[in-house]
Amino acid sequence: MQLYNLKHPSQKVSFTEAVKLGLGHDRGLFFPSEVPEVEDIAALLKLPFIKRSQEIVHLWLKDEIAHADSDMLVAKAFNFELPLNKVDDSRWCLELFHGPTLAFKDFGARFMAQCVNYLAGTEPLTILTATSGDTGAAVADAFYGLDKVQVVVLYPEGKISVLQEKMFTTLGGNIHTLAIAGDFDACQDLVKQAFEDADTRHGLRLNSANSINISRLLAQICYYFEAVAQFQAANPGMAPVISVPSGNFGNLTAGLLAKAMGLPVKRFVAATNSNDTVPRFLASGQWQVNQTQATMSNAMDVSDPSNWPRVVALSERMGWGDETLGGVALSETDTQDAMKQLLALGYQSEPHGAIAGTALAQSLAADEKGLFLGTAHPAKFKDVVDRELQVELPLPQALAVVAGKPVLSVRLQADFALLKEFLFAKLG
Ligand SMILES: *Cc1c(COP(=O)(O)O)cnc(C)c1O
DSSP states (O other), rough: OOOEEETTOOOOOEEEHHHHSSGGGGGEEEOOOSOOOOOOHHHHHHHOOOHHHHHHHHHHHHSSSOOOHHHHHHHHHHOOOOOOOEOOSSSSEEEOOOSSTTTTTTHHHHHHHHHHHHHHHSSOOEEEEOOHHHHHHHHHHHHOOOOOOOOEEEEEETSHHHHHHHHSOOOTTTTTEEEEEEEEHHHHHHHHHHHHHHHHHHHHTTTEOOSSSSSHHHHHHHHHHHHHHHHHHSTTOOEEEEEEOOOOSSSHHHHHHHHHTTOOOOOEEESSSSHHHHHHHHHHSSOOOOOOOOOSSSGHHHHSSSTTTHHHHHHHHHHHOOOTTEEEEEEHHHHHHHHHHHHHHHOOOOOHHHHHHHHHHOOOOOOEEEEEEEOOOGGGGGHHHHHHHTTOOOOOOOHHHHHHHHOOEEESEEESHHHHHHHHHHOO
């Protein structure tokens, strides 16, 4: 697969290079020069999930990684269920949260860890990533214990739930966590600065692991095919509308790539909380980034989504207009209502999935049906779910174990010089 830098199209790299570099010159995102088209979609959709995912990944990587090897990476990464649950007569939820850290980011993180491990040479490398919640847990879990990789995770101090924090800050070993005095955008900015700084990038062999890493998108494309396969089992021949709870827009980018490969999706809905830059842009044509607001759906508290240039590039290439992507933003009150309405239908959800569920309901025409992505297990947002739905969720095993362990994070101001000092002291 050849990729180019969206800011400097003359920079062209292979998949291997893109995985290792994360970002291109000038913080440009890598994007595939071509999207492989699936010849026989119906046949592909008939395959079981792992086999189908192996074929999809092979279509992208066939000129770089032997089929048997990429098959192995997929099989090791995707080792959990993804059921499609019926919510009402027109909506289904694809539950992507049955992995080890109970969020959909396990898909991308586990596949990326497999790729990095496979592609790494003999020298140790450093994964540097920012998280607004779930990425940290997914990345830490996926890399924990790998001997050639050190992982550094930055997160906004006090802006993620206590349980979320416990999931990735209590591991120790090759997992280092930094609580930054600032919001998620500040954390993301520090990561970008580290990649721009030649000393840091080369000295520590930096690799990014947030949703900008191309290997994550590849993994996420696979579950959109599964979503449509299961949806069509219930609704033969029908193309669903798919609603995606969005923050950095990696998830939605993967969905659009799946559609570009030929997957029958009628259109997508970008569902956000009050950090609604994209829905406002889709309505007005004006890109206006406001101050990031803290919400209940904190994994979507992003006002300047880093994957947006990929969405723009693909839409232009495919000649897609308004009919392919709509946007809906929900306030905090709307989010509370969304969770309660789903519960009334017998479906317990958490704020992110609930936002996508209601955004879908608001977007569907009378003759349409669709699905929304359940991105986190309700127990992962236990505080909010217990409070809003007046329930007392049991703690799943994965959370119960870490709940009692101490947080091992180092606290740091949002200042690149301090970050650099820490990195070299710890890892240099
Ligand atoms: C990361 C995350 C999102 C947003 O996904 P993006 O790919 O950043 O748009 C939504 N829901 C949950 C639970 C998440 O962890």
